[in-house]
Structure formats: structure tokens, C-alpha cells
Amino acid sequence: TRSTRPQRLLKVVQKRATRGDPQSVISAVDHFCRHSEWAMNVGDEKGSILDSVVSELSPEKVLELGTYCGYSTVRIARLLPPGARLITLEFNADYAAIARQVIAWAGLEDKVQLVEGASEDWIPRMKEHYGIETFDFVFLDHWKDRYLPDTKLMEDCGLLRKGTVLLADNVICPGFPDYLEYVRNSLSYKSCYFKSHLKYTKAEDGLEKSVFLG
Numbered sequence: 660t661r662s663t664r665p666q667r668l669l670k671v672v673q674k675r676a677t678r679g680d681p682q683s684v685i686s687a688v689d690h691f692c693r694h695s696e697w698a699m700n701v702g703d704e705k706g707s708i709l710d711s712v713v714s715e716l717s718p719e720k721v722l723e724l725g726t727y728c729g730y731s732t733v734r735i736a737r738l739l740p741p742g743a744r745l746i747t748l749e750f751n752a753d754y755a756a757i758a759r760q761v762i763a764w765a766g767l768e769d770k771v772q773l774v775e776g777a778s779e780d781w782i783p784r785m786k787e788h789y790g791i792e793t794f795d796f797v798f799l800d801h802w803k804d805r806y807l808p809d810t811k812l813m814e815d816c817g818l819l820r821k822g823t824v825l826l827a828d829n830v831i832c833p834g835f836p837d838y839l840e841y842v843r844n845s846l847s848y849k850s851c852y853f854k855s856h857l858k859y860t861k862a863e864d865g866l867e868k869s870v871f872l873g
């Protein structure tokens with residue numbers, strides 16, 4: 660049977676990228692998406708905004724919601740300080756299998772824990788299963804109607820602390836109006852919008868950065 664798009668993306672990474680070199684993995688995926696096939700990863704333009712937020716924060720404990728093929732996982736993990744950990748949740752087994760191999764090719768498997776399952780099942784288990792008290796940084800990039808319920812769940816589970824940064828992809832396209840209204844109007848968040856473009860297109864898109872105030 661015909662291969663899937665994630666399988667083709669992995670082949671390009673294994674063909675063009677150097678093992679253990681995260682930047683070459685990022686470039687290989689960008690090349691694949693720009694020249695071969697569109698895939699729903701954050702892309703290079705928004706990716707560099709993600710890089711600057713992570714570099715500035717230097718977080719120890721990171722949560723990513725929606726791994727897909729692991730592109731943003733690699734972007735984040737390559738910037739983390741020694742000893743820092745990134746937990747990424749992905750409930751599609753096929754995507755998770757591809758992402759594991761992309762993360763391993765980048766040589767970042769020691770920093771990344773890919774958990775296969777639904778966010779609502781695993782957010783409540785972060786303390787007991789992974790010894791996480793609170794997260795320093797959360798990247799939201801899964802189904803857009805899950806951003807708000809999962810953020811409220813993280814609040815209820817006490818996983819956010821004063822200063823925790825939430826960064827959400829796709830403010831405009833596909834968009835998440837309920838989450839945006841919440842973080843922009845809630846007294847518990849200080850929110851700002853990083854305008855960018857939908858990867859490799861002229862269409863506007865952006866990232867919403869929201870700091871939890873406790």
C-alpha cells in the first residue's frame with residue numbers, strides 16, 4: 660500500500676539529515692514541507708518564534724500537546740538546558756511511531772519522553788507517573804478544540820505555577836476562538852500575540868503567548 664505522509668517525511672529525514680544533528684533534522688523537514696508535501700507542523704517562521712520563547716525561558720520542565728511527527732519537539736528539545744525534560748503527548752500510534760524515530764535521529768531521546776495517549780487522560784497523571792510538580796513551559800499544537808479544556812485541566816491539576824508560559828500555535832488558522840477569549844480576558848493570564856504566517860504561505864497565522872499569573 661502507498662506510504663503515509665509521515666512515513667515519507669521520516670524517509671527524507673533519514674536520507675538528508677545527519678544523525679545526532681537536530682538542526683539538520685529541522686532543515687530536512689522544512690525542505691520536505693516546502694518542496695514536496697505540506698504537513699501541519701509549525702514550520703520555520705513560527706518555529707523561530709518558538710525558538711526565541713524557549714531560549715529566553717530556558718525551561719526545565721516542558722509539556723507539548725500534539726507531537727505529530729516531532730518537528731516542534733526537536734525544535735524545543737535542542738534548546739533545553741542539560742537535565743531539562745520535555746514530555747510530549749500524542750494519541751495517534753502511527754504518528755507517535757514516526758515521531759519517536761525523528762526524535763531519535765536528532766539524538767534527543769534522552770531529553771524527550773513521548774507518551775502515547777490522549778492529553779485528558781495523561782495530564783492528570785503527570786505528578787504520579789512522571790514526578791512533575793509544575794511545568795515551566797507548555798506548547799499547545801493539538802486539535803484546536805482541545806486547547807481550552809486541556810488548559811483548564813492543567814489549572815485544576817495544579818500543573819501551572821506563577822510564571823508558567825503557555826504558547827499556542829494557530830491563533831488564526833485553523834484558530835481557537837474559545838481558548839483565545841479565555842486567556843485574553845482571564846485575570847489569571849497575561850497574553851500577547853506573535854503575528855506570523857501560516858508556514859510557507861502569505862496567509863496570516865500566529866502564536867499566542869500566555870503567562871499564568873497564579
Ligand SMILES: CCc1ncnc2c1ncn2[C@@H]1O[C@H](/C=C/CNC(=O)c2cc(-c3ccc(F)cc3)cc(O)c2O)[C@@H](O)[C@H]1O
Nearest residue numbers: 699725727748749750751754776777778800801802832833
Ligand atoms: C485528544 C487530545 C489529544 N491528545 C493527544 N494528541 C492529540 C490530541 N488531539 C490531537 N492530537 C494529535 O495532535 C496532532 C494534531 C494537530 C492538529 N493541528 C492542526 O489541525 C493544524 C492544522 C493546520 C492547518 C491545516 C489546514 C490549513 F489549510 C491550514 C492550517 C496548521 C497547523 O499548524 C495545525 O497544528 C496530531 O498528531 C494528533 O494525533
Ligand SMILES: [Mg+2]
Nearest residue numbers: 701800828829
Ligand atoms: Mg500547529
